[in-house]
Amino acid sequence: MFGKKKHSPPSIPRFCPRCKLDEFDDDNGSSCPECGDTLRPKGFCPVCERHLLQPPGASCRKHDVVLESAPPVNNPTPVHAGEYINWVTISILPSSAVAGLWRSRLEAEGIPTNLDGERMGGAGMYLVATKGVRLQVPADRVGDARIILSQNWSLPVDEESDFEDLL
Numbered sequence: 001m002f003g004k005k006k007h008s009p010p011s012i013p014r015f016c017p018r019c020k021l022d023e024f025d026d027d028n029g030s031s032c033p034e035c036g037d038t039l040r041p042k043g044f045c046p047v048c049e050r051h052l053l054q055p056p057g058a059s060c061r062k063h064d065v066v067l068e069s070a071p072p073v074n075n076p077t078p079v080h081a082g083e084y085i086n087w088v089t090i091s092i093l094p095s096s097a098v099a100g101l102w103r104s105r106l107e108a109e110g111i112p113t114n115l116d117g118e119r120m121g122g123a124g125m126y127l128v129a130t131k132g133v134r135l136q137v138p139a140d141r142v143g144d145a146r147i148i149l150s151q152n153w154s155l156p157v158d159e160e161s162d163f164e165d166l167l
Contacts, residue, residue, distance in 0.1 A: 012070075013051045014039040022053055043067025087114050087136040090145050099133040102149060109148050111141045 016032035
């Protein structure tokens with residue numbers, strides 16, 4: 001009762017390709033209880049960061065990347081409560097709306113962000129007092145963030161004509 005916990009290896013999530021049932025682990029056997037078809041391992045999409053109802057090696061329908069058999073081991077560890085992060089301001093932006101766009105771009109690339117003065121960055125005297133919203137990233141990710149934000153996000157000139165009615 002008071003002994004060490006036994007750690008079992010992580011189970012491989014499985015699904016039935018015929019029924020599309022997906023609540024199976026290795027412990028549940030190798031065939032579907034509904035139809036009897038062989039259970040297959042779920043593929044892991046590194047962009048979605050979750051297992052999908054497709055086998056490893058298939059393509060993620062949303063991101064067009066090859067599904068892996070398991071999440072990569074070398075993913076950066078998430079920030080835990082109480083862990084100190086040295087935030088560095090990489091840009092001061094005029095509004096929280098603009099800062100939100102830049103923030104979403106960086107977080108889509110896996111770079112954690114902090115918006116200092118986000119609620120104070122609106123129009124009016126708060127903007128004058130704070131000089132804008134400060135976009136911050138961890139000190140060890142400053143170089144990556146600057147490279148991502150220096151990229152051109154606009155359409156190439158030859159493709160603008162295809163979208164003139166939308167612009």
